[in-house]
Amino acid sequence: MKRYLTCLLAFVLILSALMPGTTRAEQTYEERMLAMAEAAEPTTLPLTDSGEKLTLFMNFNGRQIYNSMDEHPVIQKIEELTGVDLEIICPPAGDDGTFFNTIVASGDWPDLFRNNFQTYPGGVMGAIDDGIILEWNPLVEQYMPNFVTKIAGLGEKVYKHLVNDDGTFTRVACYLDPPVLDGVQHRGMVIRKDVLDKLNLEVPRTVEEFTNVLRAFKENGMQTPYALSALTDYNNVTFGNWLTASWDVAVNNYMIGENDTIYYSRTSDRYKDALKCLNSWYNEGLIDRDFINRTTSDAKKLVISGDAGVCNIGCWEAPEMLKLGKMEDEGFEIIGVPMMRLEDPDQVLNVGGKRENGTDGPGWHVSTACEDPRLAAKFIDWLYTDEAILLTNFGVGDLGDGNSTYYQGEDGRYYFTDFMTNNPDWDFNTIRPFYTIQDLQVEYHNDFITWQYDTDIQRQCWAAWAYNLTNNELIPTTISRTVEEGRAFSANQNEIETYTDEMTYKFICNELSIDDNWDEYIATIESLGLQENIDIQTAAYQRWLNR
Numbered sequence: 001m002k003r004y005l006t007c008l009l010a011f012v013l014i015l016s017a018l019m020p021g022t023t024r025a026e027q028t029y030e031e032r033m034l035a036m037a038e039a040a041e042p043t044t045l046p047l048t049d050s051g052e053k054l055t056l057f058m059n060f061n062g063r064q065i066y067n068s069m070d071e072h073p074v075i076q077k078i079e080e081l082t083g084v085d086l087e088i089i090c091p092p093a094g095d096d097g098t099f100f101n102t103i104v105a106s107g108d109w110p111d112l113f114r115n116n117f118q119t120y121p122g123g124v125m126g127a128i129d130d131g132i133i134l135e136w137n138p139l140v141e142q143y144m145p146n147f148v149t150k151i152a153g154l155g156e157k158v159y160k161h162l163v164n165d166d167g168t169f170t171r172v173a174c175y176l177d178p179p180v181l182d183g184v185q186h187r188g189m190v191i192r193k194d195v196l197d198k199l200n201l202e203v204p205r206t207v208e209e210f211t212n213v214l215r216a217f218k219e220n221g222m223q224t225p226y227a228l229s230a231l232t233d234y235n236n237v238t239f240g241n242w243l244t245a246s247w248d249v250a251v252n253n254y255m256i257g258e259n260d261t262i263y264y265s266r267t268s269d270r271y272k273d274a275l276k277c278l279n280s281w282y283n284e285g286l287i288d289r290d291f292i293n294r295t296t297s298d299a300k301k302l303v304i305s306g307d308a309g310v311c312n313i314g315c316w317e318a319p320e321m322l323k324l325g326k327m328e329d330e331g332f333e334i335i336g337v338p339m340m341r342l343e344d345p346d347q348v349l350n351v352g353g354k355r356e357n358g359t360d361g362p363g364w365h366v367s368t369a370c371e372d373p374r375l376a377a378k379f380i381d382w383l384y385t386d387e388a389i390l391l392t393n394f395g396v397g398d399l400g401d402g403n404s405t406y407y408q409g410e411d412g413r414y415y416f417t418d419f420m421t422n423n424p425d426w427d428f429n430t431i432r433p434f435y436t437i438q439d440l441q442v443e444y445h446n447d448f449i450t451w452q453y454d455t456d457i458q459r460q461c462w463a464a465w466a467y468n469l470t471n472n473e474l475i476p477t478t479i480s481r482t483v484e485e486g487r488a489f490s491a492n493q494n495e496i497e498t499y500t501d502e503m504t505y506k507f508i509c510n511e512l513s514i515d516d517n518w519d520e521y522i523a524t525i526e527s528l529g530l531q532e533n534i535d536i537q538t539a540a541y542q543r544w545l546n547r
Helices: 002-016 029-039 073-082 098-106 123-129 137-143 145-152 156-162 193-198 208-219 232-237 270-283 296-305 314-327 373-382 386-394 426-434 445-452 456-465 483-508 512-525 532-543
Strands: 053-057 085-089 112-114 188-193 252-255 262-264 310-314 334-337 363-366 405-406 414-416
Touching: 029 145, 029 156, 053 373, 073 386, 112 373, 123 363, 123 483, 137 145, 137 373, 145 156, 145 373, 188 193, 188 314, 193 334, 208 270, 208 310, 232 414, 252 532, 262 532, 270 483, 270 512, 296 310, 296 314, 296 405, 314 334, 314 456, 334 456, 363 373, 386 414, 386 445, 414 445, 483 512, 483 532, 512 532
Parallel strands: 053 085, 053 112
Antiparallel strands: 112 363, 188 310, 188 334, 252 262, 405 414
16 A cells, blocks of 8 residues: 555656646646656755764775775765765675575665665565565655656666566666667677687587687697686676576576566477587587586686687676786687677577666665754765766865866766776776765766777677677566565576476586486476566565556
């Protein structure tokens, strides 16, 4: 009933904000949102004159740099501009999520959480129902015109990614994308181009060609032709489905089949075929025999050292990998490789990881312990201003010691200074958390992204990785399950994934025959609640389509 009344209030507020002479049905999505923004209370600086405190829970990448976050120049500037005294609570380095769970269980909550509550039973809606966080809608409609204006210009699909099935905002998004990031495939495979050239081999485009390249690498002394990392490595294995996409199946996801029927990728015959191929590579010594214990960093090091010829990376890692490789061997070259096809190298594959705006990064949530939800909402809304986006992406500019973090070029674009990009003491990725705060960004600045991905190897990787690739057979990551559905789904899926992870390793590593054990494998998955999860995902997907 509480949520129904909230949504009814939201509807009334939107209707009351309609432009004169029009009805809601006659307005476009953008017009409706801009009318809502106009009806909201403006966000002006300072946000408070009393030095009021806000406590923020967030994963700050630069926490190890300063004794206190009060020392960070961006935090100091934000406090100066807003008048808010910020206290930031960070998990310890290497935390696996336990710290967040401990904070939630303690009942001693910060004013703001930067987290998606994915590990909480029932997710965001479960946390709302349990009285941990507030619903965003009343705060958004009354106090957040900058946020509403921002998403008004991004299109209705972005809005669909930010709300629940009944129009409740499930998160206020972090990491909204600028135009340069629209639709890119951000992670993928690179191969030693110099070794290919030495062996007079072409860049492989089919599974058969790729297998032959791996064999040639091994015959010419490479210990581990394809350097893999653990299958649970979200960044470079699960995300983008690089190991299984050739068969048009996800590594671990519920997928959309014919007539919008939903199925689990790890029960598909296409997944079985992918496992058979990986098993054959394992038996031939074409993939790392110890990949279960490898990290992404381990895999890159094997390629850089010459012990491997192929690995999966993020686009942002390509320039540094190229630089480190040339320090080992000045002839070192890598090239981005399109996803392999089974036969036709131009086949469209539908299980990619192309970016969709509004789906990346955690969200902000106001806790019920917050004594001033209006101030908390105003603070988050201010982060959506051009001033705050520039500050969090590029830093404060003049540091007062003769150095600056950025400058504006004659073309009007913003650039990092040599102090940031060619510092004699630190590389850029090390110095960046000293002077910028990615974890307070709500949007990637277009100039920052354009600058960050402005090398030939990065542009080539983006083009190769996104070739004839869609996400069309993947269920949107922003579907919403009810609290009851979420709890049932999580309980079942934890058991399903634990079992299928174990069996996937056993199938690949030749501990069990795929053909002899497949039927038993499927039966076990079904006994762990698979059909209930398929029913839940089907209902949630249909509701998403109707948003």
